[in-house]
Amino acid sequence: MYALELIDSLEGENWLKEIRKEAISTAQEVKFPTGQQEKWRYSPIHKLKLEDYELLNHKPESLPIRSSENTLPSSNFVEINDGYLTSKSNTEEYDIFHISQMRSPFEFKAGTDFFSQLNLALSPDPIVIKVARNTIVQEPIFIHNNLTVEQAMTFPKLHFEIENGANVSIVEIFHSDNLRYLSIPETKISIGDGANVKYQQVQNTGPNVWQIGNLDVSVGQQATFNGATVGIGGGYARLESHCRLIGRGATGNLSAIYHGTGEQVLDYRTYQEHVGRDTQSNLLFKGVLDDQATSIYTGLIRVHKDASGTNAYQTNRTIKLSEQTLAESVPNLEIENNDVRCSHASTVSPVDDDQRFYLETRGIPSETVDKLIVRGFINEVVQKLPITEVNEWILNLLSGKQDIGNP
Amino acid sequence: MSELHIENLHARTEEIEILQGVNLTIRSGEVHALMGPNGSGKSTLAYILMGRSGYEVTKGSISLDGHDLTKLGTSERAQLGLFLAMQYPVEIDGVTLQDVMNESSLAPEDFQKSIEEESRNLGLEGNDLKRGINLDMSGGEKKRMETLQLISLRSRIAILDELDSGLDIDGLRVVSSRIERATKEDDLGVLVITHYSRLLEELKPDKVHIFVNGRIVESGSAKLATELEETGYEKWTSSLETSVNLGGL
Numbered sequence: 009m010y011a012l013e014l015i016d017s018l019e020g021e022n023w024l025k026e027i028r029k030e031a032i033s034t035a036q037e038v039k040f041p042t043g044q045q046e047k048w049r050y051s052p053i054h055k056l057k058l059e060d061y062e063l064l065n066h067k068p069e070s071l072p073i074r075s076s077e078n079t080l081p082s083s084n085f086v087e088i089n090d091g092y093l094t095s096k097s098n099t100e101e102y103d104i105f106h107i108s109q110m111r112s113p114f115e116f117k118a119g120t121d122f123f124s125q126l127n128l129a130l131s132p133d134p135i136v137i138k139v140a141r142n143t144i145v146q147e148p149i150f151i152h153n154n155l156t157v158e159q160a161m162t163f164p165k166l167h168f169e170i171e172n173g174a175n176v177s178i179v180e181i182f183h184s185d186n187l188r189y190l191s192i193p194e195t196k197i198s199i200g201d202g203a204n205v206k207y208q209q210v211q212n213t214g215p216n217v218w219q220i221g222n223l224d225v226s227v228g229q230q231a232t233f234n235g236a237t238v239g240i241g242g243g244y245a246r247l248e249s250h251c252r253l254i255g256r257g258a259t260g261n262l263s264a265i266y267h268g269t270g271e272q273v274l275d276y277r278t279y280q281e282h283v284g285r286d287t288q289s290n291l292l293f294k295g296v297l298d299d300q301a302t303s304i305y306t307g308l309i310r311v312h313k314d315a316s317g318t319n320a321y322q323t324n325r326t327i328k329l330s331e332q333t334l335a336e337s338v339p340n341l342e343i344e345n346n347d348v349r350c351s352h353a354s355t356v357s358p359v360d361d362d363q364r365f366y367l368e369t370r371g372i373p374s375e376t377v378d379k380l381i382v383r384g385f386i387n388e389v390v391q392k393l394p395i396t397e398v399n400e401w402i403l404n405l406l407s408g409k410q411d412i413g414n415p
Numbered sequence: 416m417s418e419l420h421i422e423n424l425h426a427r428t429e430e431i432e433i434l435q436g437v438n439l440t441i442r443s444g445e446v447h448a449l450m451g452p453n454g455s456g457k458s459t460l461a462y463i464l465m466g467r468s469g470y471e472v473t474k475g476s477i478s479l480d481g482h483d484l485t486k487l488g489t490s491e492r493a494q495l496g497l498f499l500a501m502q503y504p505v506e507i508d509g510v511t512l513q514d515v516m517n518e519s520s521l522a523p524e525d526f527q528k529s530i531e532e533e534s535r536n537l538g539l540e541g542n543d544l545k546r547g548i549n550l551d552m553s554g555g556e557k558k559r560m561e562t563l564q565l566i567s568l569r570s571r572i573a574i575l576d577e578l579d580s581g582l583d584i585d586g587l588r589v590v591s592s593r594i595e596r597a598t599k600e601d602d603l604g605v606l607v608i609t610h611y612s613r614l615l616e617e618l619k620p621d622k623v624h625i626f627v628n629g630r631i632v633e634s635g636s637a638k639l640a641t642e643l644e645e646t647g648y649e650k651w652t653s654s655l656e657t658s659v660n661l662g663g664l
Contacts, residue, residue, distance in 0.1 A: 360505075361468070362505045363505050363507050365465075365467055365468075365489060365505075366501065366504070366505040366507070367507070367510070367515065367518075368488070368489035368490040368493065369465055369489055369490075369493050369498065369499045369501075370493060370515050370519050370521070370564060370568060371490055371493035371494045371519040371520055371521035371522075371568060372490055372493075372515065372518045372519050372520075373490050373518075373520065374488060374489075374490050376518050377490070380510050380514060380518055381507065381510065383509065383510070383514075384507055384508055384509025384510035384514075384547065385508070385509060386509070387508070387509030388508065388509060
């Protein structure tokens with residue numbers, strides 16, 4: 009697994025090879041995580057065996073558009089199959105760079121944890137998308153991450169550089185059919201001063217996929233990040249999101265809807281990090297669990313010493329449709345400044361009996377009642393989803409999930 | 416013509432016997448009032464008629480137009496035309512009246528137009544139909560919403576559990592006259608559970624039943640309600656030595 013030959017088989021200039029080697033050696037030092045570590049508490053990480061998967065070191069083919077996605081706009085897209093950029097639309101609104109083809113070094117800032125280092129070391133085709141200063145990208149950019157090869161282990165790596173005053177919407181979709189797969193993607197979004205980014209992630213992979221994802225956002229002065237993630241698929245699907253509010257007056261909001269069925273484990277770790285003054289963040293995560301599904305939410309609001317005037321809110325609510333489900337929800341605050349307003353809230357509960365009875369007395373069939381309550385429950389997040397053009401598609405995915413979840 | 420027939424109904428929770436032989440028949444177009452002291456089991460009777468879980472019918476029967484209701488779930492009872500307007504209507508975030516009408520098998524196809532007209536008549540605003548049902552509504556608004564649903568879902572027999580609580584005098588008049596009209600025009604049969612005779616001045620009952628300790632202890636004409644207003648329930652409660660604590664039900 010750690011063999012350096014793997015790195016030699018990947019495309020890239022020497023400077024990139026050096027970075028990859030260093031990352032491998034850091035990963036070896038950091039070591040594979042265990043469930044005893046706070047960041048991995050409650051997770052089934054001990055069940056993951058990297059040696060069960062094979063690194064994919066050749067570029068797969070481009071795919072036709074899936075029927076489930078043919079209602080989505082297709083004028084502005086980037087297709088990344090198994091970590092390789094395989095197709096993209098022609099545009100002058102932004103630039104796309106293959107890091108592996110760059111002669112001069114690109115400065116990476118990867119996380120220090122095991123999987124971030126592994127992503128840095130083994131990503132075959134890191135991509136940078138750059139939106140120039142004051143550019144307004146008219147249509148959302150669709151990033152289609154397709155996982156296509158049985159038993160593959162892949163490392164999609166995507167950096168967005170959103171320069172000062174730019175405006176862009178990004179929809180990032182992870183999709184796979186039913187295959188065994190390990191996906192370790194990292195998406196990084198650097199948002200310049202006064203820029204405005206809307207980001208919607210949709211994780212719709214198969215039931216035997218392990219996905220350990222990282223979303224890393226930094227927000228400049230008076231800039232805004234409105235992000236959301238929808239978690240539908242995956243066997244074990246994890247998303248660790250860091251939102252760093254660096255510039256004064258920066259805003260970073262993050263919402264999530266996730267729906268676990270079968271034996272799925274959906275794992276969310278969030279960090280709202282207030283570095284600059286007068287920054288604000290609002291987080292709302294709502295989960296639905298059925299069958300024997302598990303959800304894990306741990307969230308930290310961290311307010312740095314100089315971040316006076318911070319407003320930070322964090323809410324996680326989970327509704328359980330079956331008694332065999334398990335939901336862990338751990339909110340945390342770490343505040344080093346007195347001039348702040350912060351709150352966190354967390355609830356885990358079954359469908360409210362009074363609500364169920366009320367709707368049944370209106371002649372709504374019992375099997376529809378729970379669906380209606382669940383739809384109402386997630387509606388608060390639906391209202392906050394940042395890119396309204398894709399809401400209908402997302403709601404369709406979610407309602408399809410409910411039909412499968414309640415046979 | 417519909418008929419809700421309750422015969423010798425006994426029911427209990429795990430801990431306690433609540434209904435101890437209820438006999439009552441309500442037909443289309445009739446208004447029956449059920450009055451009784453706190454904790455006598457009136458709301459529980461409403462729940463049991465509607466099939467709420469947590470209660471076991473141990474003896475007797477409930478039927479609506481010949482259908483044995485005790486074998487049916489709540490939504491199936493509602494689909495046969497039984498409606499319960501709740502004392503404390505539940506707030507449901509994200510589920511609108513529109514959703515309820517879309518999903519209820521009772522809603523007529525052309526409900527859209529009539530619901531707007533009915534809601535205006537009942538003093539509800541257009542926005543009330545688009546927000547989460549009962550969400551952030553005053554007590555009175557919730558009762559207007561209950562009435563709107565009762566009318567719009569074309570129920571045959573309605574149980575009104577303290578519909579008057581929360582309504583001011585004007586609201587009470589609007590709501591009760593609409594229900595009164597439904598008894599005349601649409602043959603709605605009604606069981607009104609109330610503490611006060613005020614509602615009954617508007618919604619004139621054909622019969623008044625006094626309910627104490629899980630059963631009807633006296634039935635009479637509308638005059639009985641007026642008598643109650645003066646004397647209270649003492650006459651009936653003191654005669655029952657086997658007073659059971661029904662835990663505020």
